Amino acid sequence: MRHSIRRRSPAKIAEVTKSIPKHSSVGRSGARKTSAQSSGVYAPLNRKSARAGSTSAPHARLFASPQARAIKQEICAVGRKLWLRQLVDGNGGNISYRIGPNEVICTPTMVSKYDLTPADMCMVDLDGNQIAGKRAATSEILLHLEIYKNVPEAKSVVHCHPPHATAYAITAQVPASLLIPEYDIFVGKVVLAPYETPGTVEFAQTVLPHVRQHNVMLLKNHGAVSWADSVTLAEWNCEVLETYCAMLILARQLGAPLSYIPTPKAADLVELRKRKGFPDVNQGAPVPAPPARKKAAPAIPAGLSSADLEKIVERVTREVLQQMGISPPPRAQ
Numbered sequence: 524m525r526h527s528i529r530r531r532s533p534a535k536i537a538e539v540t541k542s543i544p545k546h547s548s549v550g551r552s553g554a555r556k557t558s559a560q561s562s563g564v565y566a567p568l569n570r571k572s573a574r575a576g577s578t579s580a581p582h583a584r585l586f587a588s589p590q591a592r593a594i595k596q597e598i599c600a601v602g603r604k605l606w607l608r609q610l611v612d613g614n615g616g617n618i619s620y621r622i623g624p625n626e627v628i629c630t631p632t633m634v635s636k637y638d639l640t641p642a643d644m645c646m647v648d649l650d651g652n653q654i655a656g657k658r659a660a661t662s663e664i665l666l667h668l669e670i671y672k673n674v675p676e677a678k679s680v681v682h683c684h685p686p687h688a689t690a691y692a693i694t695a696q697v698p699a700s701l702l703i704p705e706y707d708i709f710v711g712k713v714v715l716a717p718y719e720t721p722g723t724v725e726f727a728q729t730v731l732p733h734v735r736q737h738n739v740m741l742l743k744n745h746g747a748v749s750w751a752d753s754v755t756l757a758e759w760n761c762e763v764l765e766t767y768c769a770m771l772i773l774a775r776q777l778g779a780p781l782s783y784i785p786t787p788k789a790a791d792l793v794e795l796r797k798r799k800g801f802p803d804v805n806q807g808a809p810v811p812a813p814p815a816r817k818k819a820a821p822a823i824p825a826g827l828s829s830a831d832l833e834k835i836v837e838r839v840t841r842e843v844l845q846q847m848g849i850s851p852p853p854r855a856q
């Protein structure tokens with residue numbers, strides 16, 4: 524088998540990280556936090572972390588509220604799941620939650636999603652100004668903010684770099700649907716947003732043509748992004764997309780054609796999605812199965828008729844049979 528899904532083993536990670544002292548500057552994923560990281564001086568796109576005293580009292584209260592505390596913990600748990608499932612690597616990926624009409628709690632830049640703690644979180648407004656948090660916000664927050672500004676139902680955004688889904692994105696393909704029910708219920712039809720340089724306004728705006736009709740999108744040459752009404756659900760969408768893409772890649776290696784769910788049954792999956800209360804998006808026509816590849820007919824060499832070719836084939840066949848000691852059949856009349 525050319526391919527297998529590998530996962531980080533939580534047991535193995537626990538064994539390795541148990542030896543790291545609780546207050547060590549070495550992250551639990553093994554990466555040593557630099558002095559720059561520890562002091563939170565990374566400032567992507569000229570945004571700076573909120574310095575002491577620069578956070579207004581209402582923002583400070585919101586950032587320390589019980590709701591914010593719960594969201595920060597959920598973001599940390601989801602970040603760890605993303606890292607354990609290898610949907611992010613290094614400091615990749617980012618997570619956010621819209622906690623107020625103009626306030627978004629998000630992950631910082633340059634921290635592994637495995638190492639996140641509630642104290643690492645940041646808060647920005649919808650214009651991208653950092654309004655709370657000691658660390659600088661993720662450089663890809665603009666992508667999240669464009670989604671929040673254009674989709675009122677979006678409460679959380681998760682962006683990650685899942686390897687199998689990104690394999691589709693770097694080959695400019697989207698996975699066909701109607702192969703596994705869970706995929707059509709949770710994710711459905713995904714689209715591919717065009718490539719732009721990460722962290723830029725142009726990158727953030729690549730999703731705009733699709734973002735109201737799709738809550739899971741592939742980003743060309745980059746990764747995937749999902750929005751939902753909770754952090755956990757946005758992460759589930761990414762997990763389901765990644766596992767589905769991995770299964771499709773595996774299935775294609777088996778050499779048999781893919782067997783699709785019959786089209787009349789597709790309506791049942793739409794109904795199940797509605798019953799679960801998922802946003803009414805991704806319900807366009809399913810991504811059709813790619814057309815079966817026809818075997819090209821062998822080309823007849825120039826100057827030969829098909830009758831000439833038949834004679835050559837017959838002669839070669841007779842010669843081979845004679846060499847094998849088998850009597851060739853009588854010539855056709």
Ligand SMILES: [Zn+2]
Nearest residue numbers: 616663721746
């Ligand atoms: Zn990214």
